[in-house]
Amino acid sequence: MKILFLSDFFLSGQTTHVLELAKQLTMTQHEVHISFGQIHSRLFFTYYAPLLKSWGIPFSQRERLSRSSQFLSRFKPEIIHCHSSTLFPKARQLADRLGIPYVLTCHGLGFSHPKYTLDLQSANGIIAIGARVAEEIMSISPNVAIIPNGIDTTHFVPPIFPSKPRSSILYVGRMDRGRLRPLRKLALLLQNEFGLPLSVIADWDPNIENTRFTPWQVNLVPYLQQSGIVVACGRTAREALSCSNAVLLMQRAYDGIISPSLITRKDFDFSGNIGRYSFDRLKRDLKRLLTSPSRLEKLQTWGRNYAIENLDSSLMADSTLKIYYEILDSDYAFTNRSPKPSR
Numbered sequence: 001m002k003i004l005f006l007s008d009f010f011l012s013g014q015t016t017h018v019l020e021l022a023k024q025l026t027m028t029q030h031e032v033h034i035s036f037g038q039i040h041s042r043l044f045f046t047y048y049a050p051l052l053k054s055w056g057i058p059f060s061q062r063e064r065l066s067r068s069s070q071f072l073s074r075f076k077p078e079i080i081h082c083h084s085s086t087l088f089p090k091a092r093q094l095a096d097r098l099g100i101p102y103v104l105t106c107h108g109l110g111f112s113h114p115k116y117t118l119d120l121q122s123a124n125g126i127i128a129i130g131a132r133v134a135e136e137i138m139s140i141s142p143n144v145a146i147i148p149n150g151i152d153t154t155h156f157v158p159p160i161f162p163s164k165p166r167s168s169i170l171y172v173g174r175m176d177r178g179r180l181r182p183l184r185k186l187a188l189l190l191q192n193e194f195g196l197p198l199s200v201i202a203d204w205d206p207n208i209e210n211t212r213f214t215p216w217q218v219n220l221v222p223y224l225q226q227s228g229i230v231v232a233c234g235r236t237a238r239e240a241l242s243c244s245n246a247v248l249l250m251q252r253a254y255d256g257i258i259s260p261s262l263i264t265r266k267d268f269d270f271s272g273n274i275g276r277y278s279f280d281r282l283k284r285d286l287k288r289l290l291t292s293p294s295r296l297e298k299l300q301t302w303g304r305n306y307a308i309e310n311l312d313s314s315l316m317a318d319s320t321l322k323i324y325y326e327i328l329d330s331d332y333a334f335t336n337r338s339p340k341p342s343r
Contacts, residue, residue: 001324002031004077007090008084008104009048011203011216013172013235014107017129017149018083019048022226023055024317026149033075034059037087047218072098079103085111088119101327103127105147112136124327127320130269145323149270150316151238154162158244158300159225165293166245166300168199168229171211172220172236175202178252184281186231186250187211193283194290201225226298229289233272242307246289246299254282257289259299265307 001137003025007018009220021165034052036059052059060071065176080102082091088104095102100123109132111120117140120126128134134144169190183206190196191210197269198211201223205213217223220239224230230240233251240247241258249255249262251272256262267274289296 001079001321001328002075002077003033004075004080004094005034006037006080006082006084006087006094007034008040009044010038011043012148015055015244016235017105017107018121018151019052019318020313021058021317022052023152024313025321026055026057028317028321030321031075031203033077037063037084037090043218048120056112078328081105081320081324083107085116088116092119092122093113104325105129106133106137109133109136113142116140122299125323127323130271131272132269139306145319146317147319147323148311149235149238150313151235151242151307151311153242153312154222156221161224161246161314165296167290167296168294169196169229169231170199170223171199171226172201172223172240173232173251174216175204175206176253180206180208182184182250182252182254182279183211184208186282188285188315189279189283194286195289199223216332226264228300229286234270237270237272238307238311241303242311244300244304246296247303248285250282250329254279256281257285257305258297260302294296313330 081296101126104126149212187198187210203216224243230245247258253275255276
């Protein structure tokens with residue numbers, strides 16, 4: 001199958017999702033071309049562009065693509081998959097021009113705004129990364145499927161020779177003002193109650209007492225392997241689990257330790273914004289982990305197994321392919337359909 005991705009590029013879990021999905025689809029013998037709209041980081045040219053080339057994934061910038069009827073007639077995409085809300089209208093217009101279906105992925109909340117209505121209602125399929133996102137969209141369009149973010153569990157792996165115990169504490173996240181208050185509470189708690197420092201990897205230095213700042217890293221694996229307890233949300237929380245860490249789920253609020261009991265709750269998600277627990281609970285959770293090496297090691301092992309069974313990006317790619325084939329095999333007027341996958 002030939003798939004045209006549309007996406008802006010900025011340093012975020014959304015961009016990592018796009019690249020990982022493209023990689024997984026390419027590994028299963030599908031052709032993906034990524035057309036980037038706005039590119040918001042120079043790291044694209046120094047790190048990510050060579051990475052895409054090494055994976056055999058062609059890419060272009062939107063301005064060049066929109067003017068290149070020659071490219072479109074040569075590539076002949078069978079479906080368009082758009083990941084950035086700024087490009088939703090472009091996906092709809094381009095799909096109409098080419099006479100092919102299009103899919104939209106909604107990576108967060110806010111899509112109930114009227115400016116998205118036409119693009120969502122016209123889409124042949126909509127993918128939401130979680131239940132809360134899906135609930136917001138279902139009143140606009142019934143064509144919504146939930147496909148959570150996936151990670152490459154063959155890349156995010158535990159250390160081969162782990163130091164024991166792995167109990168250093170690392171905070172990883174894109175920094176914004178809404179995250180500063182909970183981060184200050186965490187750093188102060190670690191200092192006053194446990195006498196421990198907090199390592200922070202972020203896109204800018206929050207300048208908080210008792211933190212050791214490291215600028216954002218394109219490859220987090222060495223840092224996740226060296227830590228034992230990671231405070232994170234979203235995609236980074238998944239990556240930390242896969243590297244065999246205990247994960248405290250936090251962004252603008254505290255939502256608990258990711259554990260066998262937490263994942264069974266109806267309100268569980270990876271956002272770290274629900275505010276499920278107070279910061280008094282954070283203190284108790286840290287004490288449980290830091291005073292019981294066996295409990296910590298057991299949770300670290302469970303996290304790795306949970307990631308392999310539930311969070312691997314191959315599962316995300318398989319679910320996405322099913323959406324594509326359901327659309328292409330529907331009554332939608334479409335020619336030169338690709339065969340269904342044998343699996």
